[in-house]
Amino acid sequence: MEYNHCPTCKGTLGMSAEGYTACLEISCNFVYYENPTPVVAAVIEYKDGNVLLAHNSQWPPKVFALVTGFLEKHEDPEEAVLREVKEEVGLDGEIRGFLGHYMFKKRNQLLIAYHIYADGEVELNDPEIDEVKIIPFEQVKTWPTGTGHALKKFLESKGFTPEVVPFG
Numbered sequence: 001m002e003y004n005h006c007p008t009c010k011g012t013l014g015m016s017a018e019g020y021t022a023c024l025e026i027s028c029n030f031v032y033y034e035n036p037t038p039v040v041a042a043v044i045e046y047k048d049g050n051v052l053l054a055h056n057s058q059w060p061p062k063v064f065a066l067v068t069g070f071l072e073k074h075e076d077p078e079e080a081v082l083r084e085v086k087e088e089v090g091l092d093g094e095i096r097g098f099l100g101h102y103m104f105k106k107r108n109q110l111l112i113a114y115h116i117y118a119d120g121e122v123e124l125n126d127p128e129i130d131e132v133k134i135i136p137f138e139q140v141k142t143w144p145t146g147t148g149h150a151l152k153k154f155l156e157s158k159g160f161t162p163e164v165v166p167f168g
């Protein structure tokens with residue numbers, strides 16, 4: 001979100017000494033911190049030895065990535081990641097581990113990444129996801145940004161050294 005005027009007092013915005021967009025009115029203490037948004041991400045291990053990647057219908061063809069999503073109000077990340085996996089690819093997943101948190105600077109998001117195991121049937125009911133790809137561990141490539149770091153860490157934990165290629 002971008003502001004033209006202070007959302008608290010409608011005053012003029014400027015730059016604070018600390019480098020934040022802030023209200024310049026002396027009586028107002030609004031600061032626009034632009035705190036990162038938390039996003040959950042799922043590295044889905046599918047039927048032992050494969051990774052399931054998803055294609056977002058808004059993306060160019062052949063670009064596949066992790067299932068991700070925003071947390072709902074008051075939702076725990078563990079619940080959120082299982083909910084997103086169910087909604088986006090129709091799988092009842094099981095959390096097998098935490099893969100760490102990674103900053104995705106381009107979108108100012110803090111990714112919270114999990115290793116999810118699933119072996120059911122994929123069902124694409126969410127218009128956001130229109131295709132999935134199931135790839136054996138040894139053939140998975142990762143990318144040097146955001147969720148790519150989580151995928152790389154997962155593959156390394158399984159004893160693989162994935163090739164890192166630009167996203168898309």
Ligand SMILES: [Zn+2]
Nearest residue numbers: 006009023028
């Ligand atoms: Zn103000």
